[in-house]
Amino acid sequence: MGQPKISDKREPVKIELRKNDQVKVITGSDKGKSGRVLEVDRAKGRVTVENVAMMKRHTKKNPAKQIAGGIAEREASIAVSNVMILCPKCGAVRVKHVAVTAESGKTKHQRVCHKCSGPLDRK
Numbered sequence: 001m002g003q004p005k006i007s008d009k010r011e012p013v014k015i016e017l018r019k020n021d022q023v024k025v026i027t028g029s030d031k032g033k034s035g036r037v038l039e040v041d042r043a044k045g046r047v048t049v050e051n052v053a054m055m056k057r058h059t060k061k062n063p064a065k066q067i068a069g070g071i072a073e074r075e076a077s078i079a080v081s082n083v084m085i086l087c088p089k090c091g092a093v094r095v096k097h098v099a100v101t102a103e104s105g106k107t108k109h110q111r112v113c114h115k116c117s118g119p120l121d122r123k
Contacts, residue, residue: 016085017085021037021085022036025083026083045081047078047080049078052078055075058070089116
């Protein structure tokens with residue numbers, strides 16, 4: 001009869017990436033490609049990167065919904081461990097967090113490059 005099926009209860013992965021971050025693929029079939037993060041799935045530990053891991057999707061024609069049939073290409077998600085964030089100066093780097101105190105006295109946490117300590121957040 002086989003083993004009972006174990007439910008997929010993974011622990012959520014701490015993901016340092018956000019939507020619109022520039023990342024570089026460091027392993028896999030798309031190694032070396034870079035692109036913008038389109039979507040982050042924190043529950044599954046996966047990200048969707050622009051023009052990386054392209055897959056073909058066969059769609060049926062549906063005139064009621066204005067869907068033209070054919071083969072459409074779109075991005076598939078890849079594991080977050082296969083990408084690294086891009087620093088404008090250094091290239092692919094790890095993320096370090098630094099507490100920055102504003103003039104009003106509030107403390108904000110900022111993502112910075114692990115090599116040059118340059119800011120990775122564009123704000």
